[in-house]
Amino acid sequence: MYVEKLQKKDYEELYYYLYLTRYADEIFCKYYKQGKLQENHHSSQGEEAVAVGSGILLRDDDYVVPSLRSRGHFWTKGITVREMMAGMYGKVTGPAKGKNTSHHMGDMARGVVCGSGIIGGALPVAVGVGLGIQKRGQDSVCLVSFGDGSTSRGDFHEAMNLAAVWKLPVIFVCENNFIAMGNSFKKEMAVDNVAIRASAYGMPGVTADGNDVLAVYEATAEAIARARKGDGPSLLEFTTHRWSGHGVKDPDTYRDRDEVEGYKKDCPLVNFNKHLIEKGILTVEEIAAVEQKVISVVDDAIEYAEQSELPTADIVSTNVYA
Numbered sequence: 001m002y003v004e005k006l007q008k009k010d011y012e013e014l015y016y017y018l019y020l021t022r023y024a025d026e027i028f029c030k031y032y033k034q035g036k037l038q039e040n041h042h043s044s045q046g047e048e049a050v051a052v053g054s055g056i057l058l059r060d061d062d063y064v065v066p067s068l069r070s071r072g073h074f075w076t077k078g079i080t081v082r083e084m085m086a087g088m089y090g091k092v093t094g095p096a097k098g099k100n101t102s103h104h105m106g107d108m109a110r111g112v113v114c115g116s117g118i119i120g121g122a123l124p125v126a127v128g129v130g131l132g133i134q135k136r137g138q139d140s141v142c143l144v145s146f147g148d149g150s151t152s153r154g155d156f157h158e159a160m161n162l163a164a165v166w167k168l169p170v171i172f173v174c175e176n177n178f179i180a181m182g183n184s185f186k187k188e189m190a191v192d193n194v195a196i197r198a199s200a201y202g203m204p205g206v207t208a209d210g211n212d213v214l215a216v217y218e219a220t221a222e223a224i225a226r227a228r229k230g231d232g233p234s235l236l237e238f239t240t241h242r243w244s245g246h247g248v249k250d251p252d253t254y255r256d257r258d259e260v261e262g263y264k265k266d267c268p269l270v271n272f273n274k275h276l277i278e279k280g281i282l283t284v285e286e287i288a289a290v291e292q293k294v295i296s297v298v299d300d301a302i303e304y305a306e307q308s309e310l311p312t313a314d315i316v317s318t319n320v321y322a
């Protein structure tokens with residue numbers, strides 16, 4: 001069990017990133033509604049454990065291709081809260097210098113590969129990254145994140161097949177929240193789960209509780225170990241819940257309110273908090289200190305973003321191909 005090797009500082013780090021993802025997300029939602037942010041945010045509330053529990057395992061020389069909802073993958077790969085916040089504000093200090101927001105940001109120096117606005121489009125990109133790693137003879141991995149809705153597109157199937165045939169070090173992480181925009185899982189596919197699709201391509205397919213950060217950690221650690229050894233890709237399906245509409249602009253009128261409220265009993269943050277205290281890993285005071293640290297980091301990032309400038313017209317043609 002990989003989880004058994006976790007030290008107190010690792011638990012603190014996991015809690016830090018979970019709390020950061022939640023707290024920053026609450027700010028993003030609130031500020032977007034107040035008209036402060038440029039980006040229609042896609043909330044990851046309720047789904048934080050997937051990106052945090054998987055992203056935390058990546059080394060500096062690994063790669064991640066985040067999805068629209070896997071905000072935790074940016075933090076765990078070293079993207080700062082200041083950078084992210086400036087991107088959300090559309091400021092020149094943001095990752096795309098204010099010409100795009102932080103949604104699809106990439107930074108190859110830190111192994112963050114630009115995601116794609118095309119659902120499923122990131123998967124073939126991850127296969128290309130995996131091929132590059134293999135050609136260079138490295139033991140790095142590329143983790144790609146996507147929703148259940150992406151797994152019925154051709155990109156998913158072609159990417160899975162090629163990665164398996166060439167035994168590429170790609171970890172396919174499906175954040176299964178059982179909904180794609182307003183379409184429920186049952187309307188998307190006739191199979192019972194996403195992991196079963198792995199069998200068509202000859203790679204392991206695992207389903208684990210995506211609301212439990214330690215379950216995500218364990219399944220991902222195993223898949224990464226396999227990929228580093230040259231044994232090829234895995235498909236990991238982490239089941240979770242989307243607590244709000246697709247994006248902040250979506251009033252989510254198509255779902256039953258009681259059902260959505262019911263999801264909150266599986267809150268990954270509250271459950272992990274309880275686990276830490278019950279097992280005597282962290283005290284209430286230590287947890288409060290982590291939360292306070294997050295709040296100061298986010299406050300600092302807000303100030304940084306607000307004081308930063310908007311881009312000026314003269315930079316329109318810099319850092320673009322045409």
Ligand SMILES: Cc1ncc(C[n+]2csc(CCOP(=O)(O)OP(=O)(O)O)c2C)c(N)n1
Nearest residue numbers: 069117118119147148149150177179180181
């Ligand atoms: C090819 C394509 N079709 C449609 C869209 C519009 N779109 C954006 S997100 C989304 C739903 C994605 O669902 P899923 O992959 O399950 O991710 P989730 O939003 O649930 O995290 C859709 C249909 C798109 N971006 N690309």
